[in-house]
Amino acid sequence: MTTSSAPSEPVPVPIRVLLPGDQDVVGRLWSKRQVRDGWLYEVGLPAYRNGPGDTVEPAEHRVWVRAPQHVQPLDGVSYDGVPVEYLEKPSVVERELGPRRPAGWVLAKAGGRGPGRGTVHAVDCAEAPAGAPVLILEHALDVAQHPGTRLCSLCGAAAELDPVLKGFDRGFDGED
Known part of the structure; x- marks a missing residue:
């Protein structure tokens, strides 16, 4: 959703447009x-x-260009x-x-036999295997309970899934 400070009838103003080839x-x-x-500017080029x-x-060709890479203000x-369209302000959260991480987890299978051998990673973890199927919470918890499966501490999979597996009270009041 965007908010706008645009007047009903925009009146264009002159601006220097930087074209290819200097x-x-x-x-x-x-x-x-x-x-x-950043910012995009809608400019009309004479043609x-x-x-x-x-x-x-005479005609005008309109195009959106990046500012300040493709435009410069004129003195005076x-x-x-100029009408301005702003992004919606981010929520307090x-x-x-910061931006929300993609949902889900993936299993990086380790060599060897048997179910659940490997490491559970967050989807966006640098160590997560490319193309692995995304696990929803219930499936990630099932996989994490198998002996031989560990939870990645680099991406936070351990911090996210351990409390659900072991209970939220664990670790408080001097317990390990």
């Missing part, structure tokens, strides 16, 4: 959009198009009135804890 042109800035990794018959008429131009 070229630049003055285009028109129509709007700005915040994205997760020509074929009109009726053999005529050629105010960009305060997201701000404090």
Whole structure:
């Protein structure tokens, strides 16, 4: 969901657009959009198009470009009135804890015979095998209970699954 501070009728303002091949042109800035990794600017570039018959008429080609890599402000131009589309503000949980990890666990099977031999990892763990099937909580707990299966402490699978396996009270009040 996005929120917008855009007026009903946007009025474009001039902006320098950096083109490939060390070229630049003055285009028109129509709007700005915040994205997760920065900003995109909707710019209109001057062009020509074929009109009726053999005529050629002025036109504008609109494109979204990255800022500041592809645009520069012009001296004396105010960009305060340009419509801006902001990302929805992250929740308090997201701000404090960061982005949510993908759900699920995977089993990295170890050599040898028998069920449950290996290590349970979080899906995004660097040690998790690529292409392994994702286990839901119940299946990950079943696999983790087998002798010979260990829980990865690097990715937090141990911290997430151990309390469920052994009970949440374990480790409190001086217990191990």
